[in-house]
Amino acid sequence: MSSPSEVLDEGRNCWRIARADRLGLIIDAEAYFKAVKEAILEARHTVYLIGWDFDTRIKFEPEGSTLDGPNKLGTFLRWIDKSRPDLQVYVLKWDLGAIQSLGRGTTPLAILDWMTSNRIHFKLDGAHPKAAAHHQKIVVIDDILAFCGGIDMTADRWDTREHKDNDPRRRRPSGRRYGPWHDASTIVTGDVAKALGDLARERWLWASGEKLEPPPDRPSIWPASLEPTLSDVDVAIARTIPEFEDRKAVREIEAFYLNAIASAKHTIYCESQYFAARCIAEAMAARLKEKSGPEIVIVNPESADGFLEAVTMDTARYRLLKLVREADIHDRFRIYTPVTREGEPIYVHAKITVVDDRLLRVGSSNFNNRSMGFDTECDLIVEAQAGRKGVQGIRDTITAIRDDLLTEHLGRKPAEVGALVREHGSLIAAIESLRGKGRTLVPYEPDEPAGIEEALAENDLFDPEAPPSWSKRLLGIFR
Structure with a gap:
């Protein structure tokens, strides 16, 4: 393997190594949701939203909007469609299946509303083995700015770094409260943002068979609410x-x-x-x-x-x-x-x-x-x-x-x-x-598991390492 001072090896333990003019670490969704909205407001050509899940009912700023446009994700995207006639928005969501989707509130119905526009493109991505998940969480703006990390733009994710007890702003779209939630993502500009744009276009091709062209060059942008953590890295x-x-x-x-x-x-x-x-x-x-x-x-x-x-x-x-x-x-x-x-x-x-x-x-x-x-x-x-x-x-x-x-x-x-x-x-x-x-x-001190829990943990049915063994087991269950 690499020497202790050089771990990264392009083509073996990473796909690409590219330059970031600026990189920011984003802790918790209060900062993330706001920065994503700021970035979309600055978009001029393409926005790629790739996620495990999206809920169009979530608010960018639960305590009240300070940015232009509607505060809810779905209505904001419809507003962007009307106010940015040259902007194309591509939303790619993991296809977790029709049965599971029934339990996700009004999200599928709200997404159908977007399809009345020819500039908002929505796909459910089922290009994966049975019961696998598309778990990436990526947002790319004009190939000049990108977010990549662990935060989903869905319910139960918004929280502040204070993680206050009984924070009234932590509410699902239904109005029900949820508990404190710690999360993280990154924001990058420069060549690495363009590389994430390439990844987004590849994912869109897998899901739809449609090849997208990169957007034209334009000057760099950066959300006003964030400070860069590193530069030229x-x-x-x-x-x-x-x-x-x-x-x-x-x-x-x-x-x-x-x-x-x-x-x-x-x-x-x-x-x-x-x-x-x-x-x-x-x-x-x-x-x-x-x-x-x-x-x-x-x-x-x-x-x-x-x-x-x-x-x-x-x-x-x-x-x-x-x-x-x-x-x-x-x-x-x-x-x-x-x-x-x-x-x-x-x-x-x-x-x-x-x-x-x-x-x-x-x-x-x-x-x-x-x-x-x-x-x-x-x-x-x-x-x-x-x-x-x-x-x-x-x-x-x-x-x-x-x-x-x-x-x-x-x-x-x-x-x-x-x-x-x-x-x-x-x-x-x-x-x-x-x-x-x-x-x-x-x-953390774990409780000793019961017999049924041990049995589940002993097989790879719910946490498999690779597709083949899972697919055979799954087909056996539903045959």
């Missing part, structure tokens, strides 16, 4: 694509994870919706057995969202944590759940990995088997490579991002985390010294 795009018909499998994300874990010198910090991928757990276990291996900190939700996911993913997490903890002979592993000031668990949907001060990954992939080879995923990665211009600034920024995330989870001041890491020489020791009552990180 190389960004890698890593993908998971399952084998389907004549399309070959792509497992760049899995390769990156394994290379990144193997390369870590001091710390691996991860936020993920799940901890259910055996390959990840085994790679971490191998490093924990080493005398001078890295500390590993994982931030997970208390439980997966939904009954079936909880049974499957939480049971898999129980089994894999047993494997990892048995390997942790030097006491360098921790897994935490964030809670609000009043102790309510915050759901972790963010997908972030920080390795030392050298690697930052943000995307759609989770630590589960599906993200390694069965679902369609897309991550962005920044590496601080030794000898490159500005490398120390990149390293400082990657460290600051990790500390800023921990500041949010621990309810502390920004300077405290970094100062204590330096004082203790240990990320885990710093976290432990800062944990307390109220807003904090709570050590």
